[in-house]
Every structure is written in C-alpha cells, then in structure tokens.
Amino acid sequence: MNTIYSQVLLVLLCSLGLTASVSAQRAIFVEEDYADEAFDLSNSEFPTWELIPGGPGKDGIPALKDPAFVQAKQDNWLTDEDRVVGVSYRGITKAYPIRILNYHEVINDDFDGRSVAITYSPLCGSVVVYVTETGDEEWELGVSGLLYNNNALYFDRQTESLWSQVLGRAIAGKAAGAELQMLPATYTSWADWKARHPETLLLSQDTGHDRNYDLDAYAYYGETDRLMFPVNHTDERLDLKARVLGLKVGGVYKAYPYAVLATVKDGVTEDYVNGQRIRISFDAEAQAAYVTDQMGEPLPTASMYWFSWSAFHPDTQLHGTPIQDFPTTLSMSLGML
Structure with a gap:
C-alpha cells in the first residue's frame, strides 16, 4: 500500500471519527509494510495499531x-x-x-x-x-x-x-x-x-555515510505548530512546539519552558520537585539549561517540544503555572494536513 496514501487515509478516517476503521487500517499498515522487518511486537505496552510507519523503513535512517x-x-x-x-x-x-x-x-x-x-x-x-x-x-x-x-x-x-x-x-x-x-x-x-x-x-563529519550535513531538512519545522503524525492528546497550556526542559524526580514529572527560564534576571531558577531541591542555570544567549541538585551534581534532563513531553507525561507539572486541573485535548493532532 502506498505509504503517503495510507497516512492521508488514516488522517481522514480519524477526522471522521471512524475509530474502528482507523485501528484496522493501522494494523494492516504495520503488517504489510513491516512484516519482513522481524520486529518483535509481543508484550506491546501500546496497541500495535498506534505504532505508525514514518516513511523510511528499518535502518532507512542509519544509526x-x-x-x-x-x-x-x-x-x-x-x-x-x-x-x-x-x-x-x-x-x-x-x-x-x-x-x-x-x-x-x-x-x-x-x-x-x-x-x-x-x-x-x-x-x-x-x-x-x-x-x-x-x-x-x-x-x-x-x-x-x-x-x-x-x-x-x-x-x-x-x-x-x-x-x-x-x-x-x-x-x-x-x-x-x-x-x-x-x-x-x-x-x-x-x-x-x-x-x-x-x-x-x-x-566528526567522517561518519562513513554520504550525507550533506550542511542541509537542514527540518530548518522550518519548529516554526509552525503543525505535526507530521498523530499524538494521543495535546496540552493547551503552551504552544505545541514551545521548547521545554523535562525533569523526572521519583514519579513526578515537571517541565520548564525555555521562554520562562529566560525571563529570570540572573538566569538562575531554584525549585523543589517531589521534595528534591534543584537549580537551573539558564544561558539566554545560548538557549541552554544546566541543571544540578542541591549538592551541585548534574541531573539527568531532556529537552524537547512541549507537545512531546506532555503527550508522554500527561500529568506533568509545568513551571510558571499553578498546580491545578488544566485543559487537555484528546486528539490526533490533525494539523499536519
């Protein structure tokens, strides 16, 4: 089945609310395109029809x-x-x-x-x-x-x-x-x-692959709210592609918008997450966040667009907003059309 046609068909079915049809279509999509790729889909944490081919097949993007x-x-x-x-x-x-x-x-x-x-x-x-x-x-x-x-x-x-x-x-x-x-x-x-x-x-640029690393195919992707593929839900507290720093302490997730961190006069934000004190030093010129615990040791963090962090962590706290109920949209994010 043609990949582009299949993706467009999926989106149209979603927009019409044909959930069962979408599920069946996705199941066929994964089976037809990836049966020969030998991925082990047993014990799947998510419905396999939610695993969507993105275009290039296995190793089509070479690690x-x-x-x-x-x-x-x-x-x-x-x-x-x-x-x-x-x-x-x-x-x-x-x-x-x-x-x-x-x-x-x-x-x-x-x-x-x-x-x-x-x-x-x-x-x-x-x-x-x-x-x-x-x-x-x-x-x-x-x-x-x-x-x-x-x-x-x-x-x-x-x-x-x-x-x-x-x-x-x-x-x-x-x-x-x-x-x-x-x-x-x-x-x-x-x-x-x-x-x-x-x-x-x-x-080094000497990766063993013939690629033009001077060409950025995603140069303008971050400038719009359009997504290429569906997400399960979106959180309206921030723009979809607002960049955030994501942190997990115990079972508590919290996101820090770069735009908020940049407004702090001395660049230093101190906070408590799940009882642990953290310190974020933000360089507004470099758009870079350095995060440490109360002993000054670096903490593991992730940097990504807000839509991604909130889709995977729907109960996330958000720095700069009160802890309360917030608008969440169950969505297939059809802005990609």
Missing part, C-alpha cells in the same frame, strides 16, 4: 556506531550558533552536532567502557542521552522507522524489541519493560559548549 571524533580546535565547519548535544560522563566530554543527528538520530558511543546512546528525534526536537546497558545486557540501538506519539521508536539489534526514545524503555518485544538510565546532557550552542569545555571532542 551510527563507534563514531570518530576530532578536537574542538580542529573544527572548521560549525558556526558558533550551531546546536549541539553536549555530554560529560566518566571524565570524557563530547559534542554531537544536530546537523549530523538530523540524519542519523542515534549514535551508539562509548564512554570509558560504558555504552551510551545519544538520541535525537527531529519530529519532537527531543534530545535524550542514555546508558544502553541494563543488568548484564548491552543494547545497540537502530532506527526502526516506526513512530509512537510522533516520536521515534528504536529497535535493539539483540532482540528486535522496540524502544521509545522519550520514555527510554522497551515498549514491545522480549526486552519489554527494560528501562535505560538517562544521563545529564545539554542542548546548547557550539560556542557555549566549547567555551565551557575547551577540551571537548567533537563528532
């Missing part, structure tokens, strides 16, 4: 493994304004340009013997970094081509189980329920990161 790096002083292609994902872990500091992540989405890397995945889902603007080890298992992640809530689903090459990028856990397959440890990471400008970490390594 990177064992990437090459250069010293920051060797860089001659990034501008100071270029966005990077910065990670400092186990005494090693690295920067991963969004220009490259746009084309690969997952980078399977190593930090002093620990397996780490740097992940970026352009459709959600979501930056999350994980240790890809659970117990005795070590996972190498690839891009499945499937989406849930407009967000990338990955697969592991060990069991073909599916993993949610935002949730950081396996949502289907033999590994279902396994959760990855999130690491502190910063979504910032190249100028900011290299100024703070002049010793940083920088992901």
